[in-house]
Amino acid sequence: MTSQLLEMKNITKVYPNGVVANQKVQFSLSEGEIHAIVGENGAGKSTLMKMMFGMEAPSEGEIFLRGEPLKLTSPQDAIDKGIGMVHQHFMLVPSFTVAENMVLGMEPKKGVGINYSEAVRMTEEMSKKYNLHVNPKAKVEDLSVGMKQKIEILKALLRGAKILILDEPTAVLTPQETEELFRELKQLKEQGHTIVFISHKLKEVKAICDRITIMRAGKSEGVFLTRDVSEQDISKLMVGRDVVLKYDKISKPYGSDILSVNELSLSDETGKALLENVAFKVRSGEIVGIAGVEGNGQTQLVEALTGRLSVRRGSIAVKGTVIQGYDIGRIRSLGVSYIPEDRMRQGAAKEASISDNLISTQYRSKEMNSGLFLKGKTIGKLAAKLIEDFRVRCSGPAQPIGMLSGGNMQKVVVARECSTSPDLLIAEQPTRGVDVGAAQFIHQKLIELRDNGSGVLLISADLNEILELSDSLLVMYEGQIVAYLEEPSKVTEEELGLYMLGLQRQDDGQIRRAVES
């Protein structure tokens, strides 16, 4: 094996909000290899790479470049040391030409102006040298995603990058573009560059990488030679549960259909399919889980269910009412509640009081209004009761919600959504970023709601949560439902991993049971 080009030893990263993103992670990079980092969302891949690129500083641990200790305080430092990164979201100026983007920040000068023809020449030279074909005079906004990615790679190379970090580079590409990218990466490797490839698409990893570092829950699960491990092995190491939570659930026959989704299909402006023939139902007294690696259509599904995306093909019905063209207010009035994924963006108004945040979905009701004015006393009582019931740690209902910890803030959101006794609760990542205690509490509340006859649709990337809470489980992959599992608590992580990573798929008959059973 060639010498270690870059080593990261005992890296621990704790964010100011207390989230431990990396714990004693070891990582090493040999010169001239393509090295994959795989792991689920939130496994700590991106954090590790941000530290390698100088965007974050490790809380503990050291980084060595060619045996020398390396201290990075900014991405500029990393670039100077020959480390380049291509982000998932491109950092290009759309209204500039390719050449202008290439030289941004290091423009060749002619007097006080920019030597544009020199920039074009530099771009052409780089393009020829690395066999990455781009038109230097084209405007970036007119180019395809694949082309933009090439420019990003060239940009990094122009700045002297020997180590290239690619953050989920294929997530936005078509299969043809992906193949082209792989050809280019292999070429770069032959020219002596070292590439870090972040992904959770195992086929791709197998196709081009030499070694794999597998991450799970902030820790490294080991480094493997790609040829030594099968996709199944990787999936087993990637997808796993640390602590098994157990909840007692009363088993009761399900009631009537609360939500039925039929043949729902959606595509984006470019025609790329986001959802394909999604069909399932949620019955009263049932928690239906949706598992899947993030970005496989879950977000779009929730947006369609809550009226933010308009549905062209297929239908969604809540208690028999088709909700086509309804806005979220009307959907809510049918007895639907919704815990959003991002509590800061949608779930709460930071500066407003806890009490104001608790009533936002029911302030219009007769119980809260006496003709002209809101009933302050009723609202006060409700707020006090919810704070007590949900054990929200705060100084009182008048405290701004922004001052609470993440877990307590989320409890307020859950309290609000549960307080209207909904017929259907859509819970999107309900315990993301909250402490274990609060998470368990929220789980109990979801089960309580189910036991009282509500239907719950739970979308979560947390396997523990989804396997333990769900009465039946759907797995999504690339916008499709690929599996319907009736007894989630008996499903092994291994099996689930195969479905989540697209290595296995049930036949249509089995999937249809999500609607017909």
Added chain:
Amino acid sequence: MKVKYFEVVRTAAVILIALFLAFIIISLVSEQPLESIRIFLWEPLNTKGHIGNVIEMAIPLMFTGLAVSLLFKANLFNLGAEGLFYFSGVIAATLAIHLTLNSFMHPFVAILAGSLVGALLSAIPGILKAKWNVNELVSSLMFNNILFGIGLYILNYKLRDAQAFAAVSFKFEQTAMLTKLLPGTRIHTGLIIVLVLIVAAHFFLYKTKWGYEIRMTGANREFAQYSGMKTAKVIILVHLIAGFIAGMGGSVEVLGMYSRFQWSALPGYGLDGALVAMLAKNNPFSVIGAALFLAYIRIGADQMARFSDVPAEMISIVQAIIILLISAEQFLKFWKNRMLLKEAQRNV
């Protein structure tokens, strides 16, 4: 120290710093700085007439301050109160000149007309914002110019008294003018109107569902939308109300303080309203104090210009410093963070 008092303390600190700098400037330019400072601080309160001046000036500031506060509360940085204040004044003046009514109905009709015109005109940037997300700051500032242009045209070509020596309108009908409240001052019934309006706005904002919608839309529009509120309607509603109040302010000012319409430039009360709203932290009741404070330092500066060697423009510097520090979010933030940390530790 509790975090909830932070904003109060911060505002007080800003005012003190601004006044301190004012003293330094006075000391630098004045031959007799102590006397100048005495005039600046004391003269506005010295006689009944001067106190009257402060209150007279505070009335339009309260109107515009309240209007802007409501907009700011909805997180709309709209500075259109300036143009609306002016234009509604023109409307009220027109009716004050041309209508014949009794002394109760005449101002009532003129003020109501001015207010309604204000509300309707204000709705335009509101609709643009709500439907197409047009930046309300830009559209409202452009509207200020348009309204000023039209208003000036009406003054010059429709209302202008050729007999008078300056560009002023015909005299208002005696019946149209507002009654003076206190002999020896020009304090007029507009004071009662604006105080009633402030109380009403407080209840509207904090005790009704519409006020709740405005506050939530302002705090986080996406959250309001997600909760099921129709935020586009909320934005238009708050524009209508703010326009109504600003328009009423212009009408009341014209009928309360003048006997002819004589603004050949924008009077500036709308932009001052933004300063009042900032000082009041967009709270209706605090608007009273903020407007009185601003009027007080303005009258102080006037007196100083009259009786000492410091020009009145000095006060612009004080105002600029206040705006700068109040809008500088980071100012004293470290202190707040420290308090937040302490509070958090106590709660854990």
